[in-house]
Amino acid sequence: MARLLWLFSALVVLLSVGAGTASPHTDVKKRDDNLPARVPYVFPEPGTDPIADHIRERRTNGTLLDLDGALLNAPLIAQAWDQFFGVIRDNNTLPPTMRELFILRVGTLNNAAYEWLQHESPGRSAGLTTEQLLVIRLAPPFLTGMNVTDIMGPDLTAALLYADWMTKSVHVPDEVFNGLRQFLNDTQMVEATATAGGYNLVSRFVEALNVDGKMDVQVPVPT
Ligand SMILES: *[C@@H]1O[C@H](CO)[C@@H](O)[C@H](O)[C@H]1NC(C)=O
Ligand SMILES: *[C@@H]1O[C@H](CO)[C@@H](O)[C@H](O)[C@H]1NC(C)=O
Ligand SMILES: *[C@@H]1O[C@H](CO)[C@@H](O)[C@H](O)[C@H]1NC(C)=O
Numbered sequence: 001m002a003r004l005l006w007l008f009s010a011l012v013v014l015l016s017v018g019a020g021t022a023s024p025h026t027d028v029k030k031r032d033d034n035l036p037a038r039v040p041y042v043f044p045e046p047g048t049d050p051i052a053d054h055i056r057e058r059r060t061n062g063t064l065l066d067l068d069g070a071l072l073n074a075p076l077i078a079q080a081w082d083q084f085f086g087v088i089r090d091n092n093t094l095p096p097t098m099r100e101l102f103i104l105r106v107g108t109l110n111n112a113a114y115e116w117l118q119h120e121s122p123g124r125s126a127g128l129t130t131e132q133l134l135v136i137r138l139a140p141p142f143l144t145g146m147n148v149t150d151i152m153g154p155d156l157t158a159a160l161l162y163a164d165w166m167t168k169s170v171h172v173p174d175e176v177f178n179g180l181r182q183f184l185n186d187t188q189m190v191e192a193t194a195t196a197g198g199y200n201l202v203s204r205f206v207e208a209l210n211v212d213g214k215m216d217v218q219v220p221v222p223t
């Protein structure tokens with residue numbers, strides 16, 4: 001435990017030095033900086049576009065995100081995305097901490113600062129502690145032998161490994177699947193897999209289109 005904390009403190013120092021120079025825009029409370037993407041943002045006025053209005057219904061404050069503005073260049077993609085990620089977010093039976101762990105871990109592994117910035121606050125609201133967020137942000141992929149379990153608990157450790165294998169290897173070994181299956185039923189295994197897989201799509205989408213100018217921004221280290 002002490003050794004693990006030491007390792008993380010060292011990483012925090014290293015990364016915060018890097019973050020200080022590389023990323024001026026890491027205010028976690030603010031949802032978007034409205035920096036340009038590689039496509040123009042399409043933000044229809046309220047009441048003029050049913051697809052955009054439906055997306056507004058599930059956004060905080062009814063405000064479209066830069067992600068939505070990028071998606072709305074292709075309205076049917078935006079509509080299908082809204083439906084799919086609405087279900088992933090609001091209609092699954094995973095423990096909320098585990099759902100947010102999948103999202104944040106995939107965001108970290110893919111260096112998708114936009115995804116992390118949108119989800120650090122929901123992750124905390126779901127119940128992830130700062131110490132757990134530090135593990136999600138900093139633990140190297142496939143970490144098994146060390147005492148991550150002390151901080152994450154056995155179920156979130158199994159979820160962390162599942163996200164790592166799905167994201168970094170694609171091929172998921174039986175023991176990694178079965179490790180998570182101990183804590184989830186078949187419905188939830190499908191939900192977990194769709195969540196980790198879905199947010200791999202999100203992170204690749206926001207990175208490739210440089211949504212909110214975040215493609216070169218480092219994922220912030222939680223404090
Ligand atoms: C909600 O909308 C108000 C008014 O536009 C804005 O000042 C506030 O920052 C918004 N809150 C969030 C969480 O986006
Ligand atoms: C999905 O979740 C939302 C928000 O909790 C709820 O209003 C809606 O009824 C749910 N939809 C289904 C099909 O369960
Ligand atoms: C993990 O923790 C146990 C006891 O809590 C300790 O004996 C062991 O050395 C630790 N392993 C690592 C790699 O730190």
Ligand SMILES: *[C@@H]1O[C@H](CO)[C@@H](O)[C@H](O)[C@H]1NC(C)=O
Pocket residue numbers: 093185186187188
């Ligand atoms: C799995 O567990 C969830 C949450 O308890 C429950 O809603 C769902 O119906 C279960 N699915 C199966 C196949 O038992």
